[in-house]
Amino acid sequence: MATTPIGAANAAARLQSMPEDELLARVLWGEARGEGVAGMSAVAAVVMTRVANPRWWGRDLRSVLLQRAQFSCLMNNDPNLPKLLGVGVADPAYRLALSIARQAIAGTLADETGGADHYLVTAIQDRTKWAKGRAPTAEIGRHSFFRLEGPAPKPKGKAVAIVGATGAATVGGAATLADLSEQLGDVAVLGAQLRGLLALLPGGSLGLAIAAVLVIGAGVLVYRRWMANRESA
Numbered sequence: 001m002a003t004t005p006i007g008a009a010n011a012a013a014r015l016q017s018m019p020e021d022e023l024l025a026r027v028l029w030g031e032a033r034g035e036g037v038a039g040m041s042a043v044a045a046v047v048m049t050r051v052a053n054p055r056w057w058g059r060d061l062r063s064v065l066l067q068r069a070q071f072s073c074l075m076n077n078d079p080n081l082p083k084l085l086g087v088g089v090a091d092p093a094y095r096l097a098l099s100i101a102r103q104a105i106a107g108t109l110a111d112e113t114g115g116a117d118h119y120l121v122t123a124i125q126d127r128t129k130w131a132k133g134r135a136p137t138a139e140i141g142r143h144s145f146f147r148l149e150g151p152a153p154k155p156k157g158k159a160v161a162i163v164g165a166t167g168a169a170t171v172g173g174a175a176t177l178a179d180l181s182e183q184l185g186d187v188a189v190l191g192a193q194l195r196g197l198l199a200l201l202p203g204g205s206l207g208l209a210i211a212a213v214l215v216i217g218a219g220v221l222v223y224r225r226w227m228a229n230r231e232s233a
Contacts (some may be wrong), residue, residue: 009223014085015074020061025094026100027065030073030084033093035141038112040097042140044104045111053149093185096223113138117146 015023024047050057050064050133065071067202073080087094100223103109113119114137118130122144135178 011076011081011085015066016062018175021098021101021105021161023062023065025098025103026084026087027071027073028095028097028100029087029091030078031071032141032143033097035143037096037100039141039143040100041109041142042113042138042145044109044120046098046116046145048104048109049111049113049115049117054147067134083094112140114147117149118147119143119145156181169182176223 018026024044027047028040031043047064048059051061057067057070066074069075072078074085089095089098097121098201100109116137116159120128120131121141122139123143125134125136125144130148131144136146138145163204
């Protein structure tokens with residue numbers, strides 16, 4: 001079946017405006033519609049794990065799904081994008097995806113991935129820098145699943161939604177600016193946590209030494225995650 005070309009701006013607008021359960025269902029359909037309940041449920045589990053870790057991928061479900069270059073079916077050059085925008089409830093796989101999406105949002109969907117926050121097609125693992133040599137937490141259908149991050153953090157203060165640029169045209173500086181904006185948000189969260197810890201430290205040289213270790217560790221954490229995002233993009 002031929003698909004109608006769709007502009008990046010139009011695709012982005014549609015993705016931003018649709019209900020969250022529908023958006024998640026379309027991503028599940030686009031990523032794993034040929035793998036039935038197990039495959040689509042596994043992708044949904046990864047999405048919800050990312051939602052639970054707002055430090056890196058977004059502060060809510062929509063921003064996690066639309067994070068730049070994270071879900072291939074939402075990329076402008078992917079043939080699945082016009083297909084997933086056009087699919088409807090007449091399609092049995094989409095109806096199944098919608099049911100799985102609603103379970104995931106309600107918190108009733110079992111996670112069979114071992115808490116994975118990344119996945120890829122198993123056939124390309126050895127050619128993918130971030131996955132090469134890693135042991136997957138699960139292999140479901142044609143995908144291998146991995147956990148690259150530790151337990152979900154508990155940031156303090158009011159979360160600010162950061163919506164990714166997936167579905168919209170981005171070039172050079174614009175993409176870099178989006179990455180920088182995201183990292184600055186991460187630094188703000190870490191800064192708030194560090195200030196709380198520093199207030200509890202003892203005075204004198206011991207306190208200064210501990211403070212230095214905390215600050216350096218936070219900087220390394222942000223840098224490593226930024227590099228991981230660049231490699232997986």
